[in-house]
Amino acid sequence: xxxxSDRFDSLIGAYPKAYREQxxxxxxxxxxxDAPTLGTYESLRVGxxxxxxxxxxxxxxxxxxxxxxVLVAAALPGMMMAAAAAMVMPLFGHVLPDYRGxxxxxGPATAVWPGLCGIWILGSLVALVFPRRLRxxxxxxxxxxxxxxxxxxxxxxxxxxxxxxxVWLAVPSLLAPRTPPRWSHRGFAVLTGGxxxxxxxxxxxxxxxxxxxxxxxxxxxxRCVPYVAVTLIVLSATLLVTRRWVTGxxxxxxxxxxxxxxxxxxxxFTAPTTITPLAVAAVCAIAVGLxxxxxxxxxxxxxxxx
Amino acid sequence: xxxxREPTFLMLAALAEGPRHGYGLIQDVERLSNGKTKLRPGxxxxxxxxxxxxxLIETSGEEVVEGRLRRYYRLTSAGTAVLESxxxxxxxxxxxxxxxxxxxxxxxxRLAGGLS
Numbered sequence: 001x002x003x004x005s006d007r008f009d010s011l012i013g014a015y016p017k018a019y020r021e022q023x024x025x026x027x028x029x030x031x032x033x034d035a036p037t038l039g040t041y042e043s044l045r046v047g048x049x050x051x052x053x054x055x056x057x058x059x060x061x062x063x064x065x066x067x068x069x070v071l072v073a074a075a076l077p078g079m080m081m082a083a084a085a086a087m088v089m090p091l092f093g094h095v096l097p098d099y100r101g102x103x104x105x106x107g108p109a110t111a112v113w114p115g116l117c118g119i120w121i122l123g124s125l126v127a128l129v130f131p132r133r134l135r136x137x138x139x140x141x142x143x144x145x146x147x148x149x150x151x152x153x154x155x156x157x158x159x160x161x162x163x164x165x166x167v168w169l170a171v172p173s174l175l176a177p178r179t180p181p182r183w184s185h186r187g188f189a190v191l192t193g194g195x196x197x198x199x200x201x202x203x204x205x206x207x208x209x210x211x212x213x214x215x216x217x218x219x220x221x222x223r224c225v226p227y228v229a230v231t232l233i234v235l236s237a238t239l240l241v242t243r244r245w246v247t248g249x250x251x252x253x254x255x256x257x258x259x260x261x262x263x264x265x266x267x268x269f270t271a272p273t274t275i276t277p278l279a280v281a282a283v284c285a286i287a288v289g290l291x292x293x294x295x296x297x298x299x300x301x302x303x304x305x306x
Numbered sequence: 307x308x309x310x311r312e313p314t315f316l317m318l319a320a321l322a323e324g325p326r327h328g329y330g331l332i333q334d335v336e337r338l339s340n341g342k343t344k345l346r347p348g349x350x351x352x353x354x355x356x357x358x359x360x361x362l363i364e365t366s367g368e369e370v371v372e373g374r375l376r377r378y379y380r381l382t383s384a385g386t387a388v389l390e391s392x393x394x395x396x397x398x399x400x401x402x403x404x405x406x407x408x409x410x411x412x413x414x415x416r417l418a419g420g421l422s
Binding site: 023025026027028029030031032033034042045046049050051052053054056062063064177 | 327328329332344346347348349350351352355356359360368374375376377
């Protein structure tokens with residue numbers, strides 16, 4: 001056995017034990033036959049592919065499992081929603097710090113945060129045009145945001161919590177087992193992004209964000225997100241009623257950060273109680289159902305071949 | 307049946323000639339696609355699992371060659387029907403595309419000449 005084969009032996013450990021027992025020897029045989037034709041770079045990619053497939057199986061998010069299909073359906077709409085939020089975020093004070101009486105010189109609020117929003121908008125648009133680059137774009141946007149949070153010196157505004165919302169919305173793109181294949185997926189993604197943009201703009205007008213004075217800025221986007229949550233819950237319910245289980249579940253999944261952001265930002269900027277308990281119950285019910293099916297898939301994948 | 311993506315179509319096409327094992331499929335798919343599609347083993351087995359669970363392929367035996375286990379796969383009747391339908395669909399689109407190119411005067415030969 002060569003060193004390369006030994007490496008494959010350890011990589012195959014990424015698969016669940018039951019799957020390894022049934023198919024491990026066969027996959028190893030194929031890897032060993034294929035290995036001599038591979039260069040260093042391609043060999044590395046084969047290794048990454050094996051680990052990724054094994055982990056997907058362990059997590060119950062393989063392409064033929066419900067959670068895998070939900071993540072595929074949520075990927076592009078999530079990025080479009082992130083783009084919509086990134087378009088609106090600068091309106092909530094990130095590029096207009098002066099009205100709060102703070103210095104208008106260069107700083108996170110005047111340059112870095114709008115720049116970060118620009119990266120999200122650009123990344124999402126590239127993903128829309130080139131869905132094969134979806135995972136790469138999501139990874140870049142998330143990495144830049146996380147680095148900005150940890151590497152930049154503390155600014156007078158602090159790191160806007162809205163960016164964590166964008167990170168959450170991009171996570172399905174990272175985990176999805178494959179990219180959305182058809183143009184219709186892109187149309188739906190643009191529609192959901194447009195709905196979110198519309199809801200945020202309407203909410204911004206309704207909450208009179210300019211009149212809030214010194215207490216305005218970041219609090220206001222938090223006040224607006226419940227409107228988006230309601231929009232998404234209605235869309236999700238409509239899809240589920242029309243038996244589009246996967247897409248409906250995907251939208252419910254994408255609705256959760258819009259519910260959690262105001263919940264995580266208590267204090268003077270707490271969101272108004274726009275979300276009715278019924279809507280929260282609806283999202284919770286969908287989430288519980290999804291988790292149930294996910295757990296069943298997970299249990300199955302750890303025991304038998306698909 | 308959901309949309310048949312290119313790698314899946316190539317795998318089904320490779321199996322149309324008879325049973326193949328994993329590495330045989332990798333080679334055949336590369337040959338069929340003129341080297342454009344190179345399946346990686348992880349993706350190959352994920353696709354084989356999916357096609358098996360959909361009833362489009364089935365195992366047809368196994369052997370051990372130089373200490374390596376080879377499991378062979380073949381098309382089921384459902385798999386044959388899907389491959390036939392998908393092939394006709396693709397052929398129809400390709401034929402129509404060539405007809406339109408001829409009508410517009412930009413025949414494939416002239417296009418290739420123009421590009422070279």
